[in-house]
Amino acid sequence: MFKKIIKPIQEGLLKKKQCPGCTKQLKEAKELSEISGTKKLVQCKCKRIYVWDLETSTYRRATLDEEQYFLTKKAK
Numbered sequence: 001m002f003k004k005i006i007k008p009i010q011e012g013l014l015k016k017k018q019c020p021g022c023t024k025q026l027k028e029a030k031e032l033s034e035i036s037g038t039k040k041l042v043q044c045k046c047k048r049i050y051v052w053d054l055e056t057s058t059y060r061r062a063t064l065d066e067e068q069y070f071l072t073k074k075a076k
């Protein structure tokens with residue numbers, strides 16, 4: 001019930017390139033690593049991790065796999 005209301009708001013914020021968690025501009029997010037030539041992993045000041053798609057210039061929440069990928073890469 002609650003999720004149904006929250007989700008469109010979060011997606012709306014992401015479309016405006018704002019973090020749904022803290023509403024900060026995602027262009028200010030810290031670059032963590034490059035997933036591919038067109039995708040970058042960025043981290044907001046509130047520690048949430050997003051995938052920045054350079055081709056479409058959009059942001060979305062990183063999946064657990066993507067977060068793990070970065071964390072294991074960092075540990076090496």
Ligand SMILES: [Zn+2]
Binds near residue numbers: 044
């Ligand atoms: Zn944030």
